Amino acid sequence: MKSTGQGRFRGVPFWVYKEQRSRGGRRVVRREYPLREHGGADDLGKKLPEHTFTLSLTGDDAQAQRVRLTQALNAPGPGELLHPDWGTLSVLVDNFESRYSVDNQRLVEFTVTVVPVADETAPTVAQDTAGVVNRQGDSTLAALFSTLADGWQASLHDAQALMDTVSEQANTLESALNGLGLLADMQSFTASFTALRGNIQGLITTPDRLALAFKGIFQGIQRLPAYPQPEQIKNRARAPVSPQPGALQHQIVQLADRLDSALVRQDRQRDRQGLQPTTRSTMQLLHNTLRLAVAVVQVQMLSSLLTASLAAVSQNAPAQVLPRAASPAPRQLSDSGSVWLESTPDVVRVSQQVARRLDACALTTSALGYQSLALQVRALSRAFVADLSHRGVALPGLIQASVTTTEPALVTLYRISGDARDTARFIRRNRLRHPLFVPGGERVEVLCG
Template sequence: MAWRDQWQEASFRGVKFRFRSAAGALGRRNVVHEYPGRDEAYVEDMGRKAREFTFEAFVIGADYMRWRDQLEEACEKEGSGELVHPTRGRMQVAVQDCRPTENIDAGGMASYALTFIQDGGNLNPSVRVDTSAAVDIAGDNATDAASKDFSKSFKVDGMPDFVNNDALATINDAMDGIRAAANGMMPDMSILPAFNAAAGGILGKLTALMRLPTDLASGIAGQIAGLRALGTSPLSAFNALATLFQFGKHAQTSGYVPAVPVTPARIQQASNRAAVQTLVRRIALIEAAKASSSVKYASREEAIALRDNLVAKLEAEAEDGAAPDPVYFALTDLRVAVVNDIQTRAADLESLMQYTPRATVPAIVLAYQIYEDPERDEDIVARNRVKHPGFVPGGRALELLTG
């Protein structure tokens, strides 16, 4: 296309004008620092200069006065307006200067020296709450409350051997559950050896750790937190942690014998079991909440579904009759932080829709028909588990993003 074909008719706020020449002033805003005893100056770049455009413009014709008045009215209006630059296209500008000239020797014409400044708008700094960080902070507080509650409930010192042995078995069950959660996902193989070594370290000194409930709680919590780092994505880590949400709610093995709290030793045996199982559930929920703040949700519906599931579990754990006030308040604060985080991030997500193609077509064709973007074919295939991207079956409802 020839350059003349690309020129546009100049106008400002919809009022057209003719022009003889157009010029501009571009560049950077530099501050030059010159120092005593130094020959070279230091130039500090303060950003791009405001772009300035000038025109030698005119209006002409038998009715030029009406045209002149319209252009001058447009130039005197408050605020910025749209300039159609003949070679640079449309832009928002403010009028810096408008100098009209009328000459008796050139009757029927008014000339102008027009100066415009490109206006980028008043972009005031905005404050946005880091909702993900709020989830992490609330999660750390909840972990601290859960660990302190465990330390108050778990005790083996001065207890009969059967209490010690039962506590060992319960903790081993917990570690088996944590390892099963790790094996159930696609773990990061570079981290897996360190994860297994940490688990072995806990089990290797378990007899000593049981007499230090605070350290034992820290070890178990750290091992569960390790699942979050082990996952190949925050969502895979969340799903692995979710397998521990109900830990201890049912018999762990066919040989499980409930502790009957009829003597002080039996009461402590039952307390130890409950303390370990409750700690695993609470820490799994807390770490899952932290993982949720890093999940990249594919749609608004996916985000809301995960939120509702997690919030219900946190609420149930907080309102468990055995939860003391510090744990209740910490888990409630975490639940509120999760809701705020997911709702904030979900607001910018696309929703899902149902679409039924009339005929079998390639995914790339369908992506262009729906989105005018053939590169979105992979999402169509993955979201609907299409066997072959060249044949998206017609007559079957597909789940697609709205935009």
């Protein structure tokens, strides 16, 4: 008996013995037809490689070794094969047979056929959660203003109060957009507000046109990221940092927060004494519709902002490796300030805030008697949370660290992370007034991974 070396399968040792065979080739399909002299063949790709080898077990305990190897060969799933000629392979056992002679039970032979496990996995279907949010947002926005048109009730007794309410809401929207510096660059917005204010008396008696006028304003806000960004926005940076991805979406998200607060404040200050119940219901419907429209636009902008953040992450340099000692216990993130979806904690915080706002608006809508619309708002809330939860895991994590002494931002970032290439984002994220001075005693945030 001559062996070529020792091998192992699932930890059970054996000796490679006699012949070793490997099979391969191409998956050729022949095209042959009856009563025809000609044919052909097609190449359908590479065959799966297959290895057949003979092994031996020797010694006084050869039968015990046979039992152990048989159990290893019959075990489900792939196993690790260590072969002296083929190296280490992850294989599946196709078939095997064992042989031994009753007059010499100190020698057992096996013939084993194995197939290597495929390295590639089958493609998985990825759900377009961002597309679901956009489609759900568009349908919710359409349902909002359709509900406004259907539920609008104008009374001649309170016509002036309704006109004042519509005018106040239009002024609030225009003032908020003026804060972005866009109206000078977007003539369509200017025309929409001019037409709305100039024909309020006619619009309150034709709810379809009124709803269409407000809907056009919010659809214009939705389309803003597709337009060229005005230089007025690009030059408004508070610190010497490079432009960030999704800058316009970020400003629209902040605009939505301010606009929602302004609408709530305006509604609380409105005098409803002496108004008829139908007029009060109409005012409440208009207020709720505009708040929901603001929330829908904010949801779509946040989803778009996450897309821009993920694109920026995929183009960045290799991730920073943070020392474990520099990771103190995490603190609660502040709810105020900029909304840049740059880390997983940012995604969690923003999704919870917006979901709470949408759920509150859904409850108000249901209380007003519009259950179908309330269900659509809840569906949008679920789609938004699912989108951020599904895609947000690809963003880096976040740590907080204390600064012991006043030092430049570049030094602080390098001391915490070992890499100072992302100083611009570190300055912006921590709202540092000057890049050369990080005050001692402050806690700063650093993206990790």
